[in-house]
Amino acid sequence: MEKIRVGLIGCGGRQRVNINALLQMEDVEIAALAEPIEERRISAADATGAKRIYKNHTELLDKESKDSLDALFISVEPTAHDDMELRAIEMGIPFMVEKPMTLDLDLADKIAAGIRKKNLITAVGFQDRYLDLIQMMKEEIPRHKAGGIIRGSWIGGIPGVWWWQKKSTCGGQLVEQNIHLLDGLRYLFGEPLSVYAVNATGIVEPGVDASPEYDTDDYSICLFRFKNNFTASLASGCYCKGIQPHNGLLVILNDIILDYRLRNNLIIKTKNKTVDIMRGNDQTFDLDRAFIDAVKTGDRSLVRSPYEDALKSLKVGFAANRSMETGEVIYFEEEE
Ligand SMILES: NC(=O)c1ccc[n+]([C@@H]2O[C@H](COP(=O)([O-])OP(=O)(O)OC[C@H]3O[C@@H](n4cnc5c(N)ncnc54)[C@H](O)[C@@H]3O)[C@@H](O)[C@H]2O)c1
Known part of the structure; x- marks a missing residue:
């Protein structure tokens, strides 16, 4: 079975819930992760078996590509989003991002425009x-x-x-x-x-x-x-x-x-x-599953909260x- 290769950005409290869901899916491999806090990084690496471990999203996105990752799960503090979504869009990697997707509405508009242009599959964590x-x-x-x-x-x-x-x-x-x-x-x-x-x-x-x-x-x-x-x-x-x-x-x-x-x-x-x-x-499992299935099949209708719709709630x-x-x-x- 072809596995969907997932990269994790952030390994805090909420991402652990996503990790638990992803670990139950036989067709998913957590291939890479990025987390600045060492203890969390090591414990997430142990829990997921991810082979490629980075200190932050910049390192991960510098080293990885669309050839090595099929999807990203982004779960960082609301003010830490920086350029991670814009870079993922540029690289053509679909992502699931936790709400609130940022506190910078100008950045969110740019991200939504980039997603539209690339027709990228996205999901937001409105479980x-x-x-x-x-x-x-x-x-x-x-x-x-x-x-x-x-x-x-x-x-x-x-x-x-x-x-x-x-x-x-x-x-x-x-x-x-x-x-x-x-x-x-x-x-x-x-x-x-x-x-x-x-x-x-x-x-x-x-x-x-x-x-x-x-x-x-x-x-x-x-x-x-x-x-x-x-x-x-x-x-x-x-x-x-x-x-x-x-x-x-x-x-x-x-x-x-x-x-x-x-x-x-x-x-x-x-x-x-x-x-x-x-x-x-288990609504988080079903959210994560819907996103993975959308990535697998290209059927974006499985996602009930794509970025652009979630942005309306944020606004x-x-x-x-x-x-x-x-x-x-x-x-x-x-x-x-
Ligand atoms: N969907 C839900 O029901 C739900 C539930 C809880 C939290 N959340 C959301 O999930 C997000 C994370 O919340 P949390 O409670 O896990 O916070 P947290 O502080 O426990 O975890 C965030 C993690 O992101 C890491 N991080 C920060 N910058 C990074 C970077 N550049 N690269 C990689 N990792 C980086 C931090 O070191 C931290 O470990 C928030 O937006 C929160 O609102 C969603």
Whole structure:
């Protein structure tokens, strides 16, 4: 069997999840990896059996080529993207990149233009698009009268990675983490018409509850208007200590309620019936598999979140951040 030869850029927490998925695939070989932190580099080399090991993406991309690698998995801090995607495009190597793909929207536009020009296969790590529960919602919603309220939330504590503590290095919780639910809203309800957002700080004390550099939002709440009389609120919060509410999306239509509990279960309520469905698949495995299959077969329709589409979610996240700063409603241009 011809194996798809994968190169890894970054071997941090999230890439380990991709590695676990890739190691389960008999038709994939992790051939090369790049990681500046020695301990992570060695441990990823041990786990994957990769033969060609580099200290960073520049070394890897200098030494490798389209003849030695069929695909790249890029998983670095949001501010570390540098020229890795542009070089991959230049070399013609398809890539899967984690969200948020960068915090530099000009760079993201350049990357999207390069991908378009080369017609390159890409995927972004919006794992929830591959979740069976989200697919059930996507099929169920159009069967009912359009219009209603959606309440979304991702409220909890502060993730451990250093770069999460500063808004300038993570983009804020909405852009870094709750972008999953933001993207879910776009996936289920189409492009938003407008967003208004507020944020708050002062609950989390830097140096006490978080690192001394902590300056990101303790919480934010966005209000999105969509076509067809759908309106969604989306709350992000990282000020809770050891507790969290039910997070996810609550979709309230006139004859059905879809209560999606973040990556866990979906409670569907109608007048006479309530069903509770547990998550039945490993969505990161399915995302990575879809990307590998797209590379193998050339069938890009398998990828549910190519770079260009994911960039729309990123831009909506940044628009919400702008609304938090200015207090203004941001209106989006309607697509033809
Ligand atoms: N899809 C998801 O559900 C999901 C979940 C968690 C994190 N993420 C995203 O994945 C990305 C990585 O997050 P993480 O939690 O693994 O962070 P992390 O800090 O644990 O890992 C990032 C790694 O990238 C390495 N790196 C930095 N610059 C590099 C370079 N030039 N070449 C090679 N490696 C380099 C770092 O040394 C680090 O080990 C972030 O964008 C994050 O938002 C996605």
